[in-house]
Amino acid sequence: xxxxxxxxxxxxxxxxxxxxxxxxxxxxxxxxxxxxxxxxxxxxxxxxxxxxxxxxxxxxxxxxxxxxxxxxxxxxxxxxxxxxxxxxxxxxxxxxxxxxxxxxxxxxxxxxxxxxxxxxxxxxxxxxxxxxxxxxxxxxxxxxxxxxxxxxxxxxxxxxxxxxxxxxxxxxxxxxxxxxxxxxxxxxxxxxxxxxxxxxxxxxxxxxxxxxxxxxxxxxxxxxxxxxxxxxxxxxxxxxxxxxxxxxxxxxxxxxxxxxxxxxxxxxxxxxxxxxxxxxxxxxxxxxxxxxxxxxxxxxxxxxxxxxxxxxxxxxxxxxxxxxxxxxxxxxxxxxxxxxxxxxxxxxxxxxxxxxxxxxxxxxxxxxxxxxxxxxxxxxxxxxxxxxxxxxxxxxxxxxxxxxxxxxxxxxxxxxxxxxxxxxxxxxxxxxxxxxxxxxxxxxxxxxxxxxxxxxxxxxxxxxxxxxxxxxxxxxxxxxxxxxxxxxxxxxxxxxxxxxxxxxxxxxxxxxxxx
Numbered sequence: 001x002x003x004x005x006x007x008x009x010x011x012x013x014x015x016x017x018x019x020x021x022x023x024x025x026x027x028x029x030x031x032x033x034x035x036x037x038x039x040x041x042x043x044x045x046x047x048x049x050x051x052x053x054x055x056x057x058x059x060x061x062x063x064x065x066x067x068x069x070x071x072x073x074x075x076x077x078x079x080x081x082x083x084x085x086x087x088x089x090x091x092x093x094x095x096x097x098x099x100x101x102x103x104x105x106x107x108x109x110x111x112x113x114x115x116x117x118x119x120x121x122x123x124x125x126x127x128x129x130x131x132x133x134x135x136x137x138x139x140x141x142x143x144x145x146x147x148x149x150x151x152x153x154x155x156x157x158x159x160x161x162x163x164x165x166x167x168x169x170x171x172x173x174x175x176x177x178x179x180x181x182x183x184x185x186x187x188x189x190x191x192x193x194x195x196x197x198x199x200x201x202x203x204x205x206x207x208x209x210x211x212x213x214x215x216x217x218x219x220x221x222x223x224x225x226x227x228x229x230x231x232x233x234x235x236x237x238x239x240x241x242x243x244x245x246x247x248x249x250x251x252x253x254x255x256x257x258x259x260x261x262x263x264x265x266x267x268x269x270x271x272x273x274x275x276x277x278x279x280x281x282x283x284x285x286x287x288x289x290x291x292x293x294x295x296x297x298x299x300x301x302x303x304x305x306x307x308x309x310x311x312x313x314x315x316x317x318x319x320x321x322x323x324x325x326x327x328x329x330x331x332x333x334x335x336x337x338x339x340x341x342x343x344x345x346x347x348x349x350x351x352x353x354x355x356x357x358x359x360x361x362x363x364x365x366x367x368x369x370x371x372x373x374x375x376x377x378x379x380x381x382x383x384x385x386x387x388x389x390x391x392x393x394x395x396x397x398x399x400x401x402x403x404x405x406x407x408x409x410x411x412x413x414x415x416x417x418x419x420x421x422x423x424x425x426x427x428x429x430x431x432x433x434x435x436x437x438x439x440x441x442x443x444x445x446x447x448x449x450x451x452x453x454x455x456x457x458x459x460x461x462x463x464x465x466x467x468x469x470x471x472x473x474x475x476x477x478x479x480x481x482x483x484x485x486x487x488x489x490x491x492x493x494x495x496x497x498x499x500x501x502x503x504x505x506x507x508x509x510x511x512x513x514x515x
Contacts, residue, residue: 012037024486028161029495032121039070045295048287050280055288059392063262063281064288067255067324067390069119073292075302077119077322078252080238081313083127086112093307101139105132106152113160116308118241122160125240125251126192130169130177137176149183157189162496163476164241170197171226173207181221185214188470190477190494194221195239195460200451202226208450212443212463216435219464219472225454232426242388242475243460244428247377250318252427253293256285257324257387260331260359261396270335270355274362282366289321289382290372297374320378322427323367324387327396329403332356347402347417356400360424383427388474391502398474399429407513415453422459430460432472434514466514473500 019025019033054063069077087105090097094112099105109127116123137145156165169177184194196203196211203226211221222243229237229245236248246252263281267273296302303309303316329346332355336344344352364384371380386399397403400421408414411433422429435446446463453461462472469479478500482492486501 024489024491024498025495026161026491026493032495035121036068036070039072039074043071044299045071045288045291047291048284050284051288054281054284059259059394059396061262061265063259063266064285065257065259065390066288067119067257067387069254069256069292073254073296074300075117075306076251076253076296076319077255078124078240078244078246079116079118079308079314080125080240080246080248080251081112081116081123081308082249083109083112083132083313085313087132091307091311091313093311099136102133102136102145102148103140105136106148110152110155110159113156118164120162120164122162122165124164124166124244125238125246126156126160126165126167128168128238129180130174133176133180134174137174137179142179146179146183149179150187153183153187153189153192157187157191158493160191161494163190163193163478163494164496165191166193166195166238166240166242168195168197168239169221170207170211171199171202173204177207178210181210181214184220185217188218188468190470190479190482190496193242193475193477195224195243196221197226197229197239198223198450198454199226200454205447208447209443212446215446215463216443216465217468217470219462219468219470219477222430222460222462222472223450223454225457225459228454228457228459229426239428239460242428243430243462244322244385245383245426247318247320249313249315250320250377251314252383253296253319253321253374254289255322255324255385255387256289257326257385258282258285258363259327259396260325261327261334264331264334264338267335267338269338273335274358278359278362279366282363286323286366286370286382289323293321293372293374316374317376320375320427321372321382322385323363323382324385325363325400326387326389326393326398328356328359328400328421329397329406330395331359345406347406347408347414353417353420357420360400360421364424384425385427386421386425386429388430388476389503391499391506393503394506399425401431404508404512411449415449415456415458419453419456419458423457425459428460428475430462430475431458432462432464432474432512434466434471434512435463436466436514471500473503476500 016037099108113123118124224239237245240246263277267277308314332346332352346352389398478497482497483501486492486497
């Protein structure tokens with residue numbers, strides 16, 4: 001273990017005191033933040049030389065971000081349990097036999113969720129709920145089933161205290177799926193997030209339109225290109241956390257991200273960026289991720305001792321890792337300026353968009369040439385991920401999105417630019433469109449956008465009404481009313497509200513172009 005500097009110890013001590021004294025953090029939020037602060041003092045990983053220079057500076061300069069995972073990972077970042085196995089067989093550790101009706105099934109799941117860890121300490125995936133609950137839905141009258149589902153979702157919203165928790169439905173219509181959409185439309189809650197796996201050849205228009213209606217009230221579900229995800233991750237994939245495509249019964253060991261705009265800043269010109277700076281930073285981040293994975297698998301003991309692995313709800317060889325990035329738009333714009341082409345902007349100029357594709361091709365090729373022995377499920381490679389951004393990001397757009405305020409005038413032009421980039425990211429990429437309130441009268445308009453976009457290989461789309469209280473921040477949901485409460489100094493339940501408040505200030509997410 002490396003010696004920790006006195007400055008870092010003192011900084012952590014001050015951070016701990018700030019957490020303890022905070023007037024807006026709840027007790028649960030303080031405990032979680034204190035654990036993260038303690039973890040930041042551990043330095044047990046065999047990290048590559050040169051990492052500190054890229055990882056430690058402020059957000060204006062750092063080129064690698066490890067998204068607060070700490071230096072001694074005690075569990076994988078994202079865990080995707082086999083909930084179907086649990087409902088079929090029960091759990092010895094939890095002393096639960098298989099459920100026999102809807103009440104027992106919902107109660108079993110709520111118990112199980114308390115024991116699924118993640119980087120947030122809450123489950124990032126709560127199941128393919130329509131398929132899980134369909135066998136039980138007729139064990140009670142329909143009105144009772146709806147009431148039980150409403151209680152189930154309220155319980156999740158009040159006890160899973162961040163909105164990186166995610167449920168899936170579809171692509172086939174089910175009675176449970178319809179009831180879930182009805183309940184979510186009425187409740188208008190931020191937790192859990194929800195995705196409809198959509199395939200026009202399988203998903204009935206009636207079911208998809210019910211999903212659109214729900215989204216215009218509650219900012220969920222989002223729409224995932226089921227055919228695209230199935231080809232890359234097999235049909236046993238899930239959408240978890242923000243919009244992360246991951247293998248069922250496995251998950252992701254870690255997620256780190258390149259801050260491409262800052263890599264462009266440190267480059268002399270485009271040639272230096274392509275030949276020196278980008279390859280160097282990619283190599284450092286990949287080897288840092290290798291070190292994290294090695295510790296989790298070989299030293300942490302998680303896969304040997306946690307009941308999820310011991311009872312077969314997760315399998316170590318179904319885990320991969322996520323090689324993330326942000327700021328492609330700003331990266332392209334900076335490089336175009338350095339080449340004397342300042343007027344050519346990402347999202348608007350063909351040469352700038354082509355450069356974005358060249359950069360993505362280079363990152364893709366790097367990832368294909370890097371091998372990790374513990375990512376068997378994805379051929380020994382990491383999964384590329386267009387990361388959604390964090391509250392501290394300033395002038396750094398999420399993933400490969402066009403910056404807010406620079407969106408093309410016409411929606412079709414916006415979507416055609418995005419269609420060149422979604423293909424690179426099997427573990428997640430997405431775009432968000434606030435929709436004018438009048439669309440409530442014509443939900444077919446939104447469904448037509450989804451159908452046309454998926455035919456052009458867009459992967460994931462989210463919509464919400466311009467007047468909705470629940471809004472999509474980047475890949476997660478927050479209530480405007482809760483942001484207002486926190487801004488006034490009141491405590492709020494979900495810690496993601498603070499992230500949403502930061503994104504509103506720094507990322508201008510409330511200023512998106514309304515379609």
